[in-house]
Amino acid sequence: MNDPDPHDVELAADLRSIVSDYPYCDPAATLDDCAERLAGDPHGDERGGLVIILNATCWYASSGRIGSGKVLQRMTEALVAARSGLPDLDDAAACEHPHPDFGNALEHAVTVGAYLLSPGGRAAYEQDEDERFMDDTPLKVWLCPAFLGQLADEAIGQLRSGYEDLFGERETGHLDARYVRPEDGRVDFPALTRAIVQRWRSDQESAEAGLWAARRWIAGEGAADDRLGLYLAMCACVFAWHEGMPTTFFRELEAAVRTVDLTPLDAPCAHDGETHPWAAAHHAGGVDGTITALNATYAADEFDAPGGPFTLGQWTCPKQAAELAQQAISDFADWRHMRGDDGDDEDWG
Structure with a gap:
């Protein structure tokens, strides 16, 4: 079956609206749901897609656009749980293939991430019959454990820093x-x-x-x-x-x-x-x-x-x-x- 889960297709659209900064969904609820999915099975088949999604959206969560600090905490906790099963950076350096660099192409990244959540979506990405992705990066590279470890580390660092900036206690006595x-x-x-x-x-x-x-x-x-x-x-x-x-x-x-x-x-x-x-x-x-x-x-x-x-x-x-x-x-x-x-x-x- 080469069709992605319809819910993941809808999720991809919601995520694109978030990273383009024109959300037509509830960003807090959407990102919280993604964090909950990852935390529920941090080493399962959905891990790769969810790590990519949380990495691509962590800037939005830590920007102050979301009023709840709990969302940032749950995103961080889910990524930490997923990170425990991924290689260290020293091992990542030994990869034989270059890792994807989606840079500012966040809409593409969250779309790929959403499609990687189901077998049908992964098959649809590989065959790309409707030329949705225009991306010749092999699926195994997107799902490379070393690459996912790097993404998790980046997102964890940004989310923790963002949480402290937005919700941390402030001293003013000085x-x-x-x-x-x-x-x-x-x-x-x-x-x-x-x-x-x-x-x-x-x-x-x-x-x-x-x-x-x-x-x-x-x-x-x-x-x-x-x-x-x-x-x-x-x-x-x-x-x-x-x-x-x-x-x-x-x-x-x-x-x-x-x-x-x-x-x-x-x-x-x-x-x-x-x-x-x-x-x-x-x-x-x-x-x-x-x-x-x-x-x-x-x-x-x-x-x-x-x-x-x-x-x-x-x-x-x-x-x-x-x-x-x-x-x-x-x-x-x-x-x-x-x-x-x-x-x-x-x-x-």
């Missing part, structure tokens, strides 16, 4: 030396906000600065007058990450924002009729305007607030705080939706 002025113990807001908004310099520094602000705000550390700035800096960090930040940062920022009271949204404020400082500064100068206005609150001799000046009472308006929290919560919901994250923290990492 940032006190960067963002707290030694002479008076107050927050250096120009330094903090610069790190948050200048993502082109360092995404990592931006996310860490936002997380530091959130932790300090929740803990009530430092001068009471700094709490406003910490909250605004935290919100600025959320808004700076349009596409969503790594989950290890996102989950703590969301938890902090969700402590804000939203009931003032339905009530008038003392300065009703006036535009709140955040919105006024943004209207006058965009993102840079809001950050400059925030900095002017703490360093008026260095900064002029676009759209201002603003009083401390305007900045501390509970309705403005609730409006910013509402916008941030909406952003969090969008990030979750993009990643297929149902909000179950138990499945994050």
